Amino acid sequence: MSIEVHNVSKFYGNQKALNNVSFKVKQPEIVGFLGPNGxxxxxxxxxxxxxxxxxxGETKVNxxxxxxxxxxxxxxxxxxxHNPLYLDMYIKEYLSFNADIYKVNKSRINEVIALTGLTPEIHKKIGQLSKGYRQRVGLATALLHDPEVLILDEPTTGLDPNQLIEIRNLIKSIGKTKTVFLSTHIMQEVEAMCDRVIIINKGEIVADKTLKDLRDEKEQVVIVEFDYRVEDAFLLKLPKASKxxxxxxxxYEITFKTSEDMRSYVFDFAHDNQLKILQLNQKNASLESLFRELTSN
Incomplete structure (x- = not known):
């Protein structure tokens, strides 16, 4: 395992930031680490x-x-x-400074510059760069010593749509041979890049699922509006209704544990119980809805 976390807790004074957290990440794997602020x-x-x-608690890395x-x-x-950079340095100068710290061959500098798409801005000082390009400099620095594990905290912050696609593809490419553990608030990025998602809320792990499992879960949500109130327990009598x-x-939003379109069942239910349907729609259960469900309290 590239990353092993066993029963880790962390206190800042009397405030508990992490509560008995455990998980493992193998290599190669791209894992999205999600959770609300704090x-x-x-x-x-x-x-x-x-x-x-x-x-x-204990942790192991590599x-x-x-x-x-x-x-x-x-x-x-x-x-x-919060990507720490020396704004008065040129890009190459800054990467050379970090290469000395890691005792990395200077030929690696040009490799990471090309890899992260910094070539067009190479003549500029870091302070002259846009937020997106500064983020690229931070990513280039993280890749400089060719690490086995990449830990990225909000790596796509400040990127425009084109840059975002480029960095997404870069992370996916890196994840074919290395472990990438990244946090983000952008659900679409997790679904586009990650093999697995771990959701944390109030310092505790509340979900740990592969993206394949999330996509394969046979679940749907039907949105229905009646002409008067109906008891939740009454609606739960519908076939395969779970919530x-x-x-x-x-x-009402009715969750069904099936991939079959359940709107016809809801329509028949309304007819049999003399209810009028004012709207009837279907939506797919998604990572975003799972996130909201697990972190709303």
Whole structure:
């Protein structure tokens, strides 16, 4: 396993940021780490990169324990949420500075510049770059020493649509041979890039699923509006109905555990019970709806 987290908790004073968190990530794999603001994502990433220590529990990265700081740091590339850069340096100058720290051959600098699409801006100082290109410099720095594990905190922040596609393709390419553990708020990015998603809420893991499992889950949501209120328990008598939410007034979202279109069943149900249907729509259950469901409380 590239990343192993066993019963990790982290306190900041009396505030618990992580509560007994455990998961594993293999190589190669791209894992999306999702959660609302303050859920503990950045704290977990800082622990994995040895920037901070957990209050309790154990972590391993590339087989190295959290006590083997230099070994972990040599084998991990890290792009933090707030990308720290020397704005008065030129791109190549900054990467050369980091290459000296990692004791990397300077030929690697041109490789990561080309890899991250920085070539058109190579003549500029970092302070002259757009936010998107600054993000590319941070990603180039994380890749400079050819690490086995990439830990990326909000890697697509500030990118325009074209840059976003390029960086997405780059991350997908890297993930064919390396472990990529990334956080993001953009659900579409997770669905486009990741093999698996881990959702954290209030410092606890609330879901750990592969994207294939999410796509294969036979589940749908039917939105129906009646002419008067209906008890949730009554609607749960529909075939394969698993959940009912009264979203507002007389509008209901009914979740069915099946891929079969259930609108005809809802229509027949309304007819049999002398209900009028004012609207009847279907939507697919998605990663976004799962995220909202698990992090809304």
């Amino acid at each position: 859920a503990g994502k950045s704290t977990m990433m800082k622990i994995l990169t040895t920037y901070i220590k957990p209050s309790s 087989g190295y324990s959290s006590e083997q700081l230099q070994d972990i740091q040599k084998s991990v590339g890290y792009l933090p949420e 009912v939410i009264n979203t507002y007034d007389f509008v």
